Amino acid sequence: MKDGPDIARIAALIGDPARANMLTALMGGRALTASELAQEAGITAQTASSHLARLAEGGLIGQRRQGRHRYHQLASAEVAALLEALMGFAAGAGHLRRRPGPRDPAMRRARVCYDHLAGEMGTIMFESMLARGHLVRADETIVLTDAGRDFARAFLQAEPGGKSRAPLCRECLDWSERRSHLAGQMGRAMLGRMTDLGWARRQSDSRVIRFSPEGERQFHAMFSG
Template sequence: MKDGPDIAALAALIGDPGRANMMTALMDGRALSAGELAREGGVSLPTASGHLSRLVEAGLLQVERQGRHRYFRLAGSDVAEALEALMVLAEGRGRKRVCTGPRDAEMRLARSCYKHLAGELGVRMYDSLRAARAIEMGPEGLRLGDGGRVQLTGLGLPDAVLRARAPVCRECLDWSERRMHLSGPLGTGLLALILDRGWARRVPDSRVIRFSQAGRTAFDAAFPLREDVDVGN
Protein backbone atom coordinates (compact mmCIF):
# COMPACT_ATOMS: atom_id res chain seq x y z
CA MET A 1 0.00 0.00 0.00
CA LYS A 2 1.27 3.47 -0.89
CA ASP A 3 1.96 5.90 1.91
CA GLY A 4 0.57 9.43 2.13
CA PRO A 5 -2.83 11.06 1.72
CA ASP A 6 -5.47 9.35 -0.41
CA ILE A 7 -6.00 11.98 -3.09
CA ALA A 8 -7.93 9.54 -5.29
CA ALA A 9 -10.89 9.39 -2.91
CA LEU A 10 -11.26 13.19 -2.70
CA ALA A 11 -10.62 13.62 -6.41
CA ALA A 12 -13.39 11.13 -7.19
CA LEU A 13 -15.82 13.06 -4.98
CA ILE A 14 -15.02 16.42 -6.57
CA GLY A 15 -14.81 14.92 -10.05
CA ASP A 16 -18.52 14.18 -10.39
CA PRO A 17 -20.01 16.99 -12.54
CA GLY A 18 -23.01 17.52 -10.25
CA ARG A 19 -20.88 17.68 -7.11
CA ALA A 20 -18.31 19.92 -8.81
CA ASN A 21 -21.03 22.37 -9.87
CA MET A 22 -22.51 22.44 -6.37
CA MET A 23 -19.14 23.07 -4.75
CA THR A 24 -18.31 25.79 -7.27
CA ALA A 25 -21.59 27.52 -6.41
CA LEU A 26 -20.36 27.80 -2.81
CA MET A 27 -17.13 29.54 -3.79
CA ASP A 28 -18.57 32.94 -2.87
CA GLY A 29 -18.74 31.94 0.80
CA ARG A 30 -22.53 31.66 0.98
CA ALA A 31 -24.43 28.82 2.61
CA LEU A 32 -27.08 27.34 0.30
CA SER A 33 -29.91 24.89 0.80
CA ALA A 34 -30.05 21.45 -0.78
CA GLY A 35 -32.74 22.69 -3.18
CA GLU A 36 -30.62 25.61 -4.32
CA LEU A 37 -27.61 23.35 -4.77
CA ALA A 38 -29.68 20.81 -6.70
CA ARG A 39 -30.46 23.53 -9.23
CA GLU A 40 -26.81 24.55 -9.39
CA GLY A 41 -25.77 20.94 -9.92
CA GLY A 42 -28.46 20.22 -12.49
CA VAL A 43 -29.68 17.21 -10.53
CA SER A 44 -32.83 16.18 -8.67
CA LEU A 45 -33.22 16.99 -4.98
CA PRO A 46 -32.82 13.32 -3.87
CA THR A 47 -29.63 13.04 -5.95
CA ALA A 48 -28.32 16.31 -4.54
CA SER A 49 -29.03 15.15 -0.98
CA GLY A 50 -26.96 12.03 -1.61
CA HIS A 51 -24.10 14.07 -3.05
CA LEU A 52 -24.19 16.51 -0.16
CA SER A 53 -24.13 13.75 2.44
CA ARG A 54 -20.98 12.32 0.86
CA LEU A 55 -19.29 15.72 0.69
CA VAL A 56 -20.11 16.46 4.33
CA GLU A 57 -18.86 13.03 5.40
CA ALA A 58 -15.59 13.66 3.54
CA GLY A 59 -15.11 17.00 5.32
CA LEU A 60 -15.43 19.08 2.16
CA LEU A 61 -18.70 20.74 3.19
CA GLN A 62 -20.21 21.66 6.53
CA VAL A 63 -23.85 21.98 7.55
CA GLU A 64 -25.49 24.90 9.30
CA ARG A 65 -28.94 24.34 10.81
CA GLN A 66 -31.56 27.04 11.29
CA GLY A 67 -34.67 25.49 12.76
CA ARG A 68 -35.79 22.72 10.44
CA HIS A 69 -33.69 24.02 7.57
CA ARG A 70 -30.17 22.92 6.66
CA TYR A 71 -27.68 24.99 4.71
CA PHE A 72 -24.38 23.86 3.24
CA ARG A 73 -21.13 25.77 2.84
CA LEU A 74 -17.52 24.91 2.02
CA ALA A 75 -15.71 23.50 5.03
CA GLY A 76 -12.96 26.10 4.86
CA SER A 77 -10.70 28.29 2.78
CA ASP A 78 -8.43 25.32 2.03
CA VAL A 79 -11.29 23.66 0.14
CA ALA A 80 -11.92 26.87 -1.83
CA GLU A 81 -8.24 27.17 -2.67
CA ALA A 82 -8.14 23.56 -3.89
CA LEU A 83 -11.13 24.23 -6.15
CA GLU A 84 -9.51 27.41 -7.49
CA ALA A 85 -6.32 25.44 -8.25
CA LEU A 86 -8.35 22.83 -10.14
CA MET A 87 -9.95 25.64 -12.14
CA VAL A 88 -6.46 26.83 -13.11
CA LEU A 89 -5.56 23.31 -14.24
CA ALA A 90 -8.78 22.91 -16.22
CA GLU A 91 -8.48 26.35 -17.82
CA GLY A 92 -4.91 25.65 -18.89
CA ARG A 93 -5.89 22.43 -20.63
CA GLY A 94 -8.89 23.78 -22.45
CA ARG A 95 -11.47 22.18 -20.16
CA LYS A 96 -14.07 24.92 -20.19
CA ARG A 97 -17.76 24.95 -19.41
CA VAL A 98 -20.03 24.91 -22.43
CA CYS A 99 -22.28 27.67 -21.06
CA THR A 100 -20.88 31.17 -21.31
CA GLY A 101 -22.55 34.51 -20.87
CA PRO A 102 -22.19 38.24 -20.40
CA ARG A 103 -20.83 37.82 -16.89
CA ASP A 104 -17.66 36.08 -18.08
CA ALA A 105 -15.74 39.35 -18.47
CA GLU A 106 -16.99 40.53 -15.07
CA MET A 107 -15.95 37.23 -13.47
CA ARG A 108 -12.45 37.66 -14.81
CA LEU A 109 -12.23 41.26 -13.63
CA ALA A 110 -13.41 40.82 -10.03
CA ARG A 111 -15.11 37.96 -8.24
CA SER A 112 -15.22 36.38 -4.82
CA CYS A 113 -13.08 33.34 -4.15
CA TYR A 114 -14.64 32.07 -0.93
CA LYS A 115 -14.24 35.22 1.22
CA HIS A 116 -11.56 37.15 -0.62
CA LEU A 117 -11.17 39.08 -3.87
CA ALA A 118 -10.08 37.24 -7.00
CA GLY A 119 -9.74 38.01 -10.68
CA GLU A 120 -7.75 40.78 -12.32
CA LEU A 121 -8.38 43.21 -9.47
CA GLY A 122 -7.60 40.60 -6.81
CA VAL A 123 -4.23 39.96 -8.44
CA ARG A 124 -3.63 43.71 -8.77
CA MET A 125 -4.30 44.21 -5.05
CA TYR A 126 -1.88 41.41 -4.17
CA ASP A 127 0.83 42.79 -6.48
CA SER A 128 0.39 46.31 -5.10
CA LEU A 129 0.74 45.18 -1.50
CA ARG A 130 3.79 43.08 -2.37
CA ALA A 131 5.40 45.95 -4.25
CA ALA A 132 4.79 48.28 -1.30
CA ARG A 133 6.33 45.67 1.02
CA ALA A 134 3.16 45.62 3.08
CA ILE A 135 3.30 41.86 2.65
CA GLU A 136 6.33 39.80 1.74
CA MET A 137 7.40 36.23 1.20
CA GLY A 138 9.33 34.78 4.14
CA PRO A 139 10.89 31.36 4.78
CA GLU A 140 7.53 29.97 5.98
CA GLY A 141 5.29 31.70 3.45
CA LEU A 142 3.58 35.04 3.05
CA ARG A 143 3.71 37.41 6.02
CA LEU A 144 3.22 41.07 6.97
CA GLY A 145 6.19 43.17 5.94
CA ASP A 146 7.90 45.91 7.90
CA GLY A 147 5.42 48.73 8.16
CA GLY A 148 2.64 46.58 6.75
CA ARG A 149 0.48 46.94 9.83
CA VAL A 150 0.70 50.75 9.68
CA GLN A 151 -0.09 50.85 5.96
CA LEU A 152 -3.05 48.46 6.21
CA THR A 153 -4.63 50.09 9.25
CA GLY A 154 -4.15 53.38 7.40
CA LEU A 155 -6.39 51.98 4.68
CA GLY A 156 -9.03 51.44 7.36
CA LEU A 157 -8.49 47.76 8.04
CA PRO A 158 -9.31 46.86 11.69
CA ASP A 159 -6.16 46.03 13.65
CA ALA A 160 -7.89 42.88 14.94
CA VAL A 161 -7.67 41.40 11.43
CA LEU A 162 -3.90 41.75 11.50
CA ARG A 163 -3.70 39.95 14.85
CA ALA A 164 -5.50 36.81 13.72
CA ARG A 165 -4.15 33.55 15.12
CA ALA A 166 -4.00 31.86 11.75
CA PRO A 167 -1.44 33.09 9.21
CA VAL A 168 -2.66 36.61 8.53
CA CYS A 169 -2.02 36.44 4.81
CA ARG A 170 -1.88 33.61 2.33
CA GLU A 171 -1.77 33.42 -1.43
CA CYS A 172 -4.18 31.57 -3.69
CA LEU A 173 -3.60 30.73 -7.37
CA ASP A 174 -6.11 32.61 -9.52
CA TRP A 175 -7.74 30.45 -12.21
CA SER A 176 -8.31 33.24 -14.76
CA GLU A 177 -5.10 35.23 -14.22
CA ARG A 178 -2.82 32.21 -13.55
CA ARG A 179 -1.12 34.30 -10.89
CA MET A 180 -1.53 34.71 -7.15
CA HIS A 181 -4.17 36.69 -5.33
CA LEU A 182 -4.45 37.35 -1.60
CA SER A 183 -6.35 35.06 0.78
CA GLY A 184 -6.37 34.40 4.51
CA PRO A 185 -7.74 36.80 7.15
CA LEU A 186 -6.10 39.76 5.40
CA GLY A 187 -7.75 38.93 2.08
CA THR A 188 -11.10 38.45 3.82
CA GLY A 189 -10.74 41.74 5.69
CA LEU A 190 -9.85 43.72 2.59
CA LEU A 191 -12.82 42.39 0.61
CA ALA A 192 -15.09 43.27 3.55
CA LEU A 193 -13.58 46.77 3.59
CA ILE A 194 -14.20 47.20 -0.15
CA LEU A 195 -17.84 46.18 0.24
CA ASP A 196 -18.43 48.16 3.43
CA ARG A 197 -17.12 51.34 1.82
CA GLY A 198 -19.45 50.87 -1.11
CA TRP A 199 -16.66 50.65 -3.67
CA ALA A 200 -18.28 47.49 -5.01
CA ARG A 201 -21.20 45.18 -4.39
CA ARG A 202 -21.92 41.51 -4.79
CA VAL A 203 -24.05 40.57 -7.80
CA PRO A 204 -26.93 38.35 -6.60
CA ASP A 205 -26.62 34.64 -7.43
CA SER A 206 -23.12 35.17 -8.76
CA ARG A 207 -19.52 35.39 -7.62
CA VAL A 208 -19.12 38.69 -9.47
CA ILE A 209 -17.94 41.69 -7.43
CA ARG A 210 -19.10 44.75 -9.37
CA PHE A 211 -17.26 48.03 -8.78
CA SER A 212 -18.86 51.41 -9.30
CA GLN A 213 -16.89 53.99 -11.28
CA ALA A 214 -16.12 55.92 -8.09
CA GLY A 215 -15.29 52.67 -6.29
CA ARG A 216 -12.85 51.64 -9.00
CA THR A 217 -11.14 55.03 -8.74
CA ALA A 218 -10.84 54.61 -4.96
CA PHE A 219 -9.56 51.04 -5.37
CA ASP A 220 -6.90 52.11 -7.89
CA ALA A 221 -5.76 54.87 -5.51
CA ALA A 222 -5.56 52.47 -2.56
CA PHE A 223 -3.74 49.76 -4.53
CA PRO A 224 -1.62 51.50 -7.17
CA LEU A 225 0.47 49.57 -9.63
CA ARG A 226 4.21 49.73 -9.05
CA GLU A 227 5.60 47.95 -12.06
CA ASP A 228 9.16 49.06 -11.32
CA VAL A 229 9.27 46.91 -8.18
CA ASP A 230 9.84 43.15 -8.38
CA VAL A 231 6.99 41.20 -6.72
CA GLY A 232 8.21 37.77 -7.71
CA ASN A 233 8.59 34.96 -5.20
Template sequence: MLTALMSGKALTVSELAGEAGVTIQTASSHLSKLDEGGLLRPRKQGRHKYFSLASDEVAHVLEGLMGLAAGSGYLRKRTGPRDAELRQARVCYNHLAGDMGTQMFDSLIAQGHLVLDGKELILTDSGAAFASEFEIDVEGLCKARAPVCRVE
Protein backbone atom coordinates (compact mmCIF):
# COMPACT_ATOMS: atom_id res chain seq x y z
CA MET A 1 0.00 0.00 0.00
CA LEU A 2 2.86 2.37 0.75
CA THR A 3 4.35 1.68 -2.66
CA ALA A 4 1.03 2.61 -4.28
CA LEU A 5 1.18 5.95 -2.46
CA MET A 6 4.65 6.71 -3.85
CA SER A 7 2.95 8.27 -6.90
CA GLY A 8 2.05 11.21 -4.67
CA LYS A 9 -1.65 10.65 -5.28
CA ALA A 10 -4.02 10.20 -2.32
CA LEU A 11 -5.98 6.93 -2.45
CA THR A 12 -9.00 5.52 -0.63
CA VAL A 13 -9.01 2.42 1.56
CA SER A 14 -10.70 0.40 -1.20
CA GLU A 15 -8.13 1.49 -3.80
CA LEU A 16 -5.28 0.60 -1.45
CA ALA A 17 -6.89 -2.74 -0.60
CA GLY A 18 -7.05 -3.52 -4.32
CA GLU A 19 -3.37 -2.59 -4.75
CA ALA A 20 -2.38 -4.86 -1.87
CA GLY A 21 -4.74 -7.69 -2.80
CA VAL A 22 -6.38 -7.72 0.65
CA THR A 23 -9.86 -7.07 1.99
CA ILE A 24 -10.98 -3.56 2.86
CA GLN A 25 -11.09 -4.56 6.54
CA THR A 26 -7.48 -5.79 6.45
CA ALA A 27 -6.35 -2.66 4.59
CA SER A 28 -8.17 -0.45 7.08
CA SER A 29 -6.44 -2.16 9.99
CA HIS A 30 -3.00 -1.78 8.39
CA LEU A 31 -3.65 1.84 7.40
CA SER A 32 -4.66 2.65 10.97
CA LYS A 33 -1.32 1.30 12.23
CA LEU A 34 0.63 3.15 9.54
CA ASP A 35 -1.21 6.36 10.45
CA GLU A 36 -0.44 5.87 14.16
CA GLY A 37 3.21 5.40 13.18
CA GLY A 38 3.25 8.78 11.44
CA LEU A 39 3.75 7.40 7.94
CA LEU A 40 0.43 8.53 6.48
CA ARG A 41 -1.61 11.69 6.16
CA PRO A 42 -5.33 10.83 6.16
CA ARG A 43 -7.92 13.39 5.07
CA LYS A 44 -11.67 13.27 4.78
CA GLN A 45 -13.38 14.52 1.67
CA GLY A 46 -17.11 14.10 1.78
CA ARG A 47 -17.86 10.54 2.78
CA HIS A 48 -14.49 9.26 1.62
CA LYS A 49 -11.22 9.09 3.51
CA TYR A 50 -8.06 9.50 1.46
CA PHE A 51 -4.55 8.51 2.45
CA SER A 52 -1.24 9.87 1.24
CA LEU A 53 2.31 9.60 2.52
CA ALA A 54 2.91 11.91 5.47
CA SER A 55 5.92 13.67 3.91
CA ASP A 56 8.71 13.63 1.36
CA GLU A 57 10.92 12.14 4.08
CA VAL A 58 8.67 9.07 4.27
CA ALA A 59 8.94 8.69 0.48
CA HIS A 60 12.74 8.92 0.65
CA VAL A 61 12.91 6.27 3.36
CA LEU A 62 10.66 3.98 1.34
CA GLU A 63 12.83 4.48 -1.76
CA GLY A 64 15.88 3.59 0.30
CA LEU A 65 14.23 0.46 1.67
CA MET A 66 13.11 -0.60 -1.80
CA GLY A 67 16.66 -0.11 -3.09
CA LEU A 68 18.08 -2.11 -0.20
CA ALA A 69 15.57 -4.90 -0.78
CA ALA A 70 16.27 -4.95 -4.52
CA GLY A 71 20.01 -5.12 -3.86
CA SER A 72 19.41 -8.15 -1.65
CA GLY A 73 17.37 -9.89 -4.35
CA TYR A 74 13.93 -9.10 -2.93
CA LEU A 75 12.13 -7.61 -5.88
CA ARG A 76 8.45 -6.80 -6.28
CA LYS A 77 6.63 -9.06 -8.68
CA ARG A 78 5.06 -6.03 -10.36
CA THR A 79 7.77 -3.64 -11.53
CA GLY A 80 5.84 -0.43 -11.06
CA PRO A 81 2.43 1.13 -11.40
CA ARG A 82 -0.18 -0.92 -13.24
CA ASP A 83 -0.67 1.79 -15.83
CA ALA A 84 2.02 1.43 -18.52
CA GLU A 85 2.05 5.21 -19.07
CA LEU A 86 2.93 5.76 -15.40
CA ARG A 87 5.80 3.29 -15.71
CA GLN A 88 6.98 5.28 -18.74
CA ALA A 89 6.98 8.77 -17.19
CA ARG A 90 5.67 10.29 -14.00
CA VAL A 91 6.45 12.70 -11.21
CA CYS A 92 6.87 11.06 -7.81
CA TYR A 93 6.64 13.73 -5.12
CA ASN A 94 9.28 16.25 -6.16
CA HIS A 95 11.28 14.21 -8.65
CA LEU A 96 11.01 12.61 -12.06
CA ALA A 97 10.43 8.88 -12.10
CA GLY A 98 9.71 6.09 -14.52
CA ASP A 99 11.67 4.96 -17.53
CA MET A 100 11.90 8.45 -19.03
CA GLY A 101 13.21 9.93 -15.77
CA THR A 102 15.94 7.28 -15.74
CA GLN A 103 16.76 7.92 -19.41
CA MET A 104 16.98 11.66 -18.76
CA PHE A 105 19.36 11.10 -15.83
CA ASP A 106 21.54 8.78 -17.92
CA SER A 107 21.58 11.34 -20.75
CA LEU A 108 22.61 14.18 -18.42
CA ILE A 109 25.49 12.00 -17.18
CA ALA A 110 26.50 11.00 -20.72
CA GLN A 111 26.52 14.64 -21.89
CA GLY A 112 28.65 15.70 -18.93
CA HIS A 113 25.98 17.92 -17.38
CA LEU A 114 26.08 15.80 -14.22
CA VAL A 115 29.09 13.98 -12.76
CA LEU A 116 28.77 11.15 -10.28
CA ASP A 117 31.59 11.22 -7.72
CA GLY A 118 31.01 8.30 -5.36
CA LYS A 119 27.63 9.07 -3.79
CA GLU A 120 27.82 12.77 -4.64
CA LEU A 121 26.18 14.14 -7.76
CA ILE A 122 27.76 17.30 -9.13
CA LEU A 123 26.13 19.73 -11.55
CA THR A 124 28.83 20.86 -13.98
CA ASP A 125 29.11 24.33 -15.50
CA SER A 126 27.71 22.94 -18.75
CA GLY A 127 24.86 21.42 -16.73
CA ALA A 128 24.07 24.76 -15.10
CA ALA A 129 24.09 26.44 -18.53
CA PHE A 130 21.85 23.68 -19.92
CA ALA A 131 19.40 24.10 -17.03
CA SER A 132 19.33 27.88 -17.45
CA GLU A 133 18.25 27.41 -21.08
CA PHE A 134 15.05 25.92 -19.63
CA GLU A 135 14.73 28.84 -17.18
CA ILE A 136 15.49 26.57 -14.21
CA ASP A 137 16.58 28.59 -11.18
CA VAL A 138 19.62 26.52 -10.20
CA GLU A 139 20.66 28.93 -7.42
CA GLY A 140 17.16 28.81 -5.93
CA LEU A 141 17.14 25.01 -6.04
CA CYS A 142 20.52 24.86 -4.30
CA LYS A 143 19.19 27.07 -1.47
CA ALA A 144 16.12 24.84 -0.94
CA ARG A 145 15.81 22.63 2.13
CA ALA A 146 15.56 19.37 0.19
CA PRO A 147 18.51 18.18 -1.90
CA VAL A 148 18.26 18.81 -5.63
CA CYS A 149 19.26 15.25 -6.40
CA ARG A 150 19.91 12.13 -4.37
CA VAL A 151 22.08 9.17 -5.30
CA GLU A 152 21.29 5.95 -3.52
Protein backbone atom coordinates (compact mmCIF):
# COMPACT_ATOMS: atom_id res chain seq x y z
CA MET A 1 0.00 0.00 0.00
CA LYS A 2 1.31 3.47 -0.89
CA ASP A 3 1.91 6.01 1.85
CA GLY A 4 0.29 9.44 1.83
CA PRO A 5 -3.11 11.11 2.37
CA ASP A 6 -6.06 8.76 2.06
CA ILE A 7 -8.16 10.73 -0.43
CA ALA A 8 -10.23 7.63 -1.21
CA ARG A 9 -11.67 7.63 2.32
CA ILE A 10 -12.66 11.30 2.16
CA ALA A 11 -14.06 10.87 -1.34
CA ALA A 12 -16.15 7.92 -0.19
CA LEU A 13 -17.55 9.92 2.72
CA ILE A 14 -18.57 12.81 0.47
CA GLY A 15 -19.65 10.55 -2.40
CA ASP A 16 -22.66 8.99 -0.71
CA PRO A 17 -25.74 10.92 -1.97
CA ALA A 18 -27.33 11.30 1.46
CA ARG A 19 -24.11 12.51 3.06
CA ALA A 20 -23.48 14.84 0.11
CA ASN A 21 -26.92 16.39 0.60
CA MET A 22 -26.30 16.90 4.31
CA LEU A 23 -22.90 18.50 3.69
CA THR A 24 -24.44 20.80 1.09
CA ALA A 25 -27.10 21.85 3.60
CA LEU A 26 -24.34 22.80 6.03
CA MET A 27 -22.68 25.03 3.40
CA GLY A 28 -24.91 27.84 4.66
CA GLY A 29 -22.74 28.06 7.76
CA ARG A 30 -25.57 27.24 10.17
CA ALA A 31 -25.52 24.41 12.68
CA LEU A 32 -28.38 21.96 12.09
CA THR A 33 -29.86 19.07 14.05
CA ALA A 34 -29.86 15.48 12.87
CA SER A 35 -33.61 15.72 12.20
CA GLU A 36 -33.14 18.79 10.01
CA LEU A 37 -30.33 17.11 8.11
CA ALA A 38 -32.37 13.92 7.72
CA GLN A 39 -35.09 15.98 6.06
CA GLU A 40 -32.53 17.58 3.74
CA ALA A 41 -31.22 14.16 2.74
CA GLY A 42 -34.63 12.47 2.49
CA ILE A 43 -33.71 9.72 4.95
CA THR A 44 -34.79 8.58 8.42
CA ALA A 45 -33.38 10.18 11.54
CA GLN A 46 -31.72 6.89 12.52
CA THR A 47 -29.96 6.60 9.16
CA ALA A 48 -28.94 10.26 9.38
CA SER A 49 -27.34 9.70 12.78
CA SER A 50 -25.22 6.89 11.35
CA HIS A 51 -24.08 9.07 8.44
CA LEU A 52 -23.32 12.00 10.74
CA ALA A 53 -21.18 9.81 12.97
CA ARG A 54 -19.10 8.78 9.95
CA LEU A 55 -18.74 12.38 8.78
CA ALA A 56 -17.60 13.46 12.25
CA GLU A 57 -15.11 10.58 12.44
CA GLY A 58 -13.75 11.62 9.03
CA GLY A 59 -13.20 15.20 10.22
CA LEU A 60 -15.74 16.76 7.86
CA ILE A 61 -18.22 17.99 10.46
CA GLY A 62 -18.13 19.08 14.08
CA GLN A 63 -20.78 18.66 16.75
CA ARG A 64 -21.83 20.69 19.75
CA ARG A 65 -24.55 20.42 22.36
CA GLN A 66 -26.94 23.11 23.50
CA GLY A 67 -29.37 21.98 26.13
CA ARG A 68 -30.93 18.71 25.03
CA HIS A 69 -30.04 19.23 21.39
CA ARG A 70 -26.96 18.27 19.40
CA TYR A 71 -26.07 20.45 16.45
CA HIS A 72 -23.86 19.66 13.47
CA GLN A 73 -21.79 22.02 11.33
CA LEU A 74 -18.91 21.87 8.88
CA ALA A 75 -15.63 21.29 10.66
CA SER A 76 -13.82 24.23 9.05
CA ALA A 77 -13.68 26.72 6.21
CA GLU A 78 -11.31 24.30 4.45
CA VAL A 79 -14.10 21.72 4.28
CA ALA A 80 -16.42 24.37 2.81
CA ALA A 81 -13.79 25.28 0.20
CA LEU A 82 -13.41 21.61 -0.74
CA LEU A 83 -17.17 21.22 -1.19
CA GLU A 84 -17.47 24.45 -3.20
CA ALA A 85 -14.69 23.27 -5.53
CA LEU A 86 -16.42 19.91 -6.01
CA MET A 87 -19.69 21.69 -6.79
CA GLY A 88 -17.90 23.78 -9.41
CA PHE A 89 -16.33 20.73 -11.01
CA ALA A 90 -19.62 18.82 -11.01
CA ALA A 91 -21.50 21.75 -12.55
CA GLY A 92 -18.80 22.24 -15.19
CA ALA A 93 -18.91 18.56 -16.11
CA GLY A 94 -22.69 18.70 -16.48
CA HIS A 95 -23.43 16.61 -13.39
CA LEU A 96 -26.51 18.46 -12.13
CA ARG A 97 -28.99 16.88 -9.76
CA ARG A 98 -32.12 18.61 -11.08
CA ARG A 99 -33.39 21.03 -13.67
CA PRO A 100 -32.89 24.73 -12.88
CA GLY A 101 -35.78 26.12 -10.85
CA PRO A 102 -37.08 29.52 -9.78
CA ARG A 103 -34.58 29.78 -6.92
CA ASP A 104 -31.51 29.14 -9.08
CA PRO A 105 -31.13 32.69 -10.44
CA ALA A 106 -31.13 34.09 -6.90
CA MET A 107 -28.60 31.47 -5.76
CA ARG A 108 -26.34 32.29 -8.68
CA ARG A 109 -26.69 36.03 -8.09
CA ALA A 110 -25.66 36.11 -4.43
CA ARG A 111 -25.46 33.46 -1.73
CA VAL A 112 -23.52 32.64 1.39
CA CYS A 113 -20.69 30.13 1.04
CA TYR A 114 -20.11 29.01 4.63
CA ASP A 115 -19.49 32.55 5.97
CA HIS A 116 -18.66 34.72 2.95
CA LEU A 117 -20.31 36.14 -0.17
CA ALA A 118 -20.48 33.90 -3.24
CA GLY A 119 -22.19 33.93 -6.60
CA GLU A 120 -22.00 36.71 -9.19
CA MET A 121 -21.83 39.42 -6.54
CA GLY A 122 -18.99 37.62 -4.75
CA THR A 123 -16.89 37.31 -7.89
CA ILE A 124 -17.51 40.97 -8.80
CA MET A 125 -16.17 42.04 -5.41
CA PHE A 126 -13.13 39.77 -5.61
CA GLU A 127 -12.16 40.79 -9.13
CA SER A 128 -12.63 44.48 -8.30
CA MET A 129 -10.32 44.20 -5.31
CA LEU A 130 -7.71 42.50 -7.49
CA ALA A 131 -8.04 45.10 -10.27
CA ARG A 132 -7.69 47.99 -7.83
CA GLY A 133 -4.63 46.52 -6.15
CA HIS A 134 -6.34 45.79 -2.84
CA LEU A 135 -5.48 42.12 -3.28
CA VAL A 136 -2.60 40.48 -5.13
CA ARG A 137 -1.77 36.87 -5.94
CA ALA A 138 1.59 35.80 -4.54
CA ASP A 139 3.00 32.26 -4.43
CA GLU A 140 -0.46 30.72 -4.95
CA THR A 141 -1.93 32.75 -2.08
CA ILE A 142 -3.98 35.94 -1.86
CA VAL A 143 -2.38 38.87 -0.03
CA LEU A 144 -4.02 42.05 1.25
CA THR A 145 -1.87 44.98 0.13
CA ASP A 146 -1.23 48.19 2.06
CA ALA A 147 -3.81 49.90 -0.15
CA GLY A 148 -6.16 47.02 0.60
CA ARG A 149 -5.68 47.48 4.34
CA ASP A 150 -6.53 51.16 4.01
CA PHE A 151 -9.65 50.26 2.03
CA ALA A 152 -10.63 47.58 4.56
CA ARG A 153 -10.16 49.90 7.54
CA ALA A 154 -12.36 52.54 5.92
CA PHE A 155 -15.13 50.12 4.94
CA LEU A 156 -15.08 47.78 7.92
CA GLN A 157 -14.43 50.54 10.46
CA ALA A 158 -11.99 48.11 12.05
CA GLU A 159 -8.56 46.64 11.54
CA PRO A 160 -8.74 43.71 9.10
CA GLY A 161 -7.93 40.35 10.63
CA GLY A 162 -8.16 39.14 14.19
CA LYS A 163 -7.09 36.41 16.55
CA SER A 164 -8.52 33.62 14.41
CA ARG A 165 -6.05 31.14 12.91
CA ALA A 166 -8.01 31.24 9.65
CA PRO A 167 -6.15 32.91 6.76
CA LEU A 168 -6.83 36.61 6.32
CA CYS A 169 -7.63 36.19 2.61
CA ARG A 170 -8.32 33.03 0.68
CA GLU A 171 -9.41 32.39 -2.89
CA CYS A 172 -12.48 30.15 -3.16
CA LEU A 173 -13.62 28.75 -6.52
CA ASP A 174 -17.27 29.67 -7.08
CA TRP A 175 -19.31 26.68 -8.25
CA SER A 176 -21.80 28.69 -10.33
CA GLU A 177 -19.48 31.36 -11.75
CA ARG A 178 -16.44 29.07 -12.25
CA ARG A 179 -14.36 32.01 -11.06
CA SER A 180 -13.05 32.88 -7.62
CA HIS A 181 -14.63 34.79 -4.77
CA LEU A 182 -13.08 36.01 -1.52
CA ALA A 183 -13.02 33.77 1.55
CA GLY A 184 -11.02 33.87 4.78
CA GLN A 185 -11.36 36.45 7.54
CA MET A 186 -11.70 39.27 5.00
CA GLY A 187 -14.48 37.51 3.11
CA ARG A 188 -16.41 36.95 6.34
CA ALA A 189 -15.87 40.53 7.50
CA MET A 190 -16.94 42.04 4.17
CA LEU A 191 -20.24 40.14 4.13
CA GLY A 192 -20.82 40.94 7.80
CA ARG A 193 -20.31 44.66 7.16
CA MET A 194 -22.74 44.61 4.22
CA THR A 195 -25.45 43.06 6.36
CA ASP A 196 -24.70 45.46 9.24
CA LEU A 197 -25.11 48.41 6.85
CA GLY A 198 -28.42 47.01 5.64
CA TRP A 199 -27.16 46.48 2.10
CA ALA A 200 -28.08 42.80 2.17
CA ARG A 201 -29.82 40.18 4.25
CA ARG A 202 -29.90 36.44 4.24
CA GLN A 203 -33.14 34.88 3.00
CA SER A 204 -34.78 32.72 5.64
CA ASP A 205 -34.11 28.99 5.33
CA SER A 206 -31.85 29.51 2.33
CA ARG A 207 -28.28 30.35 1.35
CA VAL A 208 -29.59 33.19 -0.83
CA ILE A 209 -28.38 36.72 -0.02
CA ARG A 210 -30.86 39.45 -0.98
CA PHE A 211 -29.52 42.94 -1.68
CA SER A 212 -31.84 45.90 -1.26
CA PRO A 213 -32.02 48.31 -4.24
CA GLU A 214 -29.96 50.85 -2.30
CA GLY A 215 -27.57 48.16 -1.11
CA GLU A 216 -27.01 46.95 -4.66
CA ARG A 217 -26.42 50.54 -5.79
CA GLN A 218 -23.84 51.05 -3.04
CA PHE A 219 -22.22 47.71 -3.82
CA HIS A 220 -21.79 48.49 -7.50
CA ALA A 221 -20.58 52.00 -6.74
CA MET A 222 -17.81 50.43 -4.68
CA PHE A 223 -16.94 47.37 -6.75
CA SER A 224 -18.07 47.93 -10.35
CA GLY A 225 -16.82 50.16 -13.15
